[in-house]
Ligand SMILES: Nc1ncnc2c1ncn2[C@@H]1O[C@H](COP(=O)(O)OP(=O)(O)OP(=O)(O)O)[C@@H](O)[C@H]1O
């Protein structure tokens with residue numbers, strides 16, 4: 001029997017905001033090229049959890065993270081690991097679309113311009129104009145936005161609709177060529193049609209990426225996620241196949257939440 | 264139960280108060296406008312007779328300013344324009360980088376606690392009367408300028424420029440810091456999440472997003488520098504030399520007005536010439552402020 005190595009292995013994760021114990025002893029394994037949904041009532045630590053995976057919490061004053069998060073076998077909280085290098089490899093999409101006040105092209109080109117790329121021999125290069133164009137086009141296509149914007153790449157990203165802006169943010173994250181993408185309630189500011197587009201995209205992205213998504217929308221979790229984790233008051237209550245979580249939850253707390261008797 | 268029945272009738276007394284209040288407000292606004300109009304009218308009205316004697320061309324291109332010469336008074340505004348621009352440019356060269364650095368530090372780098380006392384501290388500099396700054400420049404700064412730069416005279420364009428920079432920086436920092444503060448945190452997070460460092464985030468996300476606010480802060484501070492009178496009169500030596508050498512004394516337009524108006528006989532050609540200088544100064548600062556307004560308006564637009 002082959003035991004697959006999890007893409008992300010979280011062990012004994014504890015997070016404090018000053019005195020507030022926001023995550024308590026979380027252990028969870030995220031499988032490669034699957035969608036894992038994080039659900040739970042407001043304030044239970046969903047955002048805090050996924051922000052630990054790309055060390056975004058490091059930026060919050062007074063936040064302490066204890067425990068280990070191992071990505072591809074390497075503890076990203078280990079000694080000598082640079083948070084900036086971690087974030088270069090993990091994409092993140094936020095609750096509200098947050099494009100830069102720049103053109104569509106410049107939004108996607110932001111990270112490639114800063115980071116350049118590494119070739120097969122391990123040498124570092126910066127993108128030339130043509131390569132940059134290719135990355136932008138590839139990212140926009142992958143995020144299913146190319147058709148809609150290919151004729152106005154030089155126009156401000158602020159002119160796009162909310163759903164388009166969110167797909168732009170996904171394309172922007174794809175441009176760093178990550179293997180993992182984190183989504184923090186990516187559809188909560190969108191209408192049902194824009195939401196459906198993002199959901200289709202998520203399922204399509206699963207082919208190439210490991211996806212972690214926080215959502216308040218239980219149907220969404222049921223529709224897109226392979227596995228679902230239920231958090232309550234900073235603790236991971238239950239984690240398993242989405243079908244099992246929604247149809248046969250083992251814990252009372254989970255059942256209460258998914259049947260709508262709480263939260 | 265007796266209920267008051269609404270009749271939807273016209274409430275004349277309320278209508279009367281409304282008319283009264285809006286009338287009063289209109290008069291307040293009119294007073295402000297008419298001050299501006301009066302200033303403009305005063306400058307133009309007094310300049311016209313001057314330009315009947317001396318052509319606009321001679322005034323603008325003449326390179327000697329000596330209105331009180333008994334036989335050959337000279338009304339070339341070039342030395343004054345040069346003096347004003349030179350002092351302002353020196354001030355800008357010093358103040359713009361320092362002001363930008365300080366605003367970035369306060370907005371993006373400083374600990375929130377430090378930030379809370381840094382900001383009022385910088386604003387205090389803005390509240391020091393310019394005559395006090397002038398004194399400080401003449402008594403203390405001038406010594407250092409003498410030792411370091413060995414200028415032609417103790418009072419000179421460089422000294423004036425330095426003290427103007429001191430006045431510009433707090434204006435610039437206040438506005439630029441506000442502009443950077445207004446950049447939503449979500450943009451910083453977007454940048455960090457893409458693997459940008461703090462410096463890259465400041466340079467490529469925060470500063471561009473606050474760019475028009477930063478430009479406006481510079482333009483407004485420059486406008487202040489161009490029009491500043493007291494500190495400049497005290498520090499620049501006030502000699503109409505028509506030179507771009509910062510180590511020489513210069514005479515600026517505001518200083519010219521402050522010094523020479525009391526000496527000129529009311530209604531004389533000299534007197535009118537000074538109004539022409541005032542008009543030119545007004546046009547320059549007005550233009551600078553309009554530029555600032557346009558930039559600021561565009562910047563507010565971007566974040567609606
Ligand atoms: N930047 C912060 N500073 C201080 N406390 C924070 C911060 N972010 C989160 N917290 C605290 O950590 C706990 C978990 O918050 P978190 O944002 O992770 O919840 P969430 O599950 O994402 O909620 P929501 O569904 O409302 O987004 C809360 O008690 C919250 O107050």
Ligand SMILES: [Mg+2]
Pocket residue numbers: 046047048184
């Ligand atoms: Mg959240």
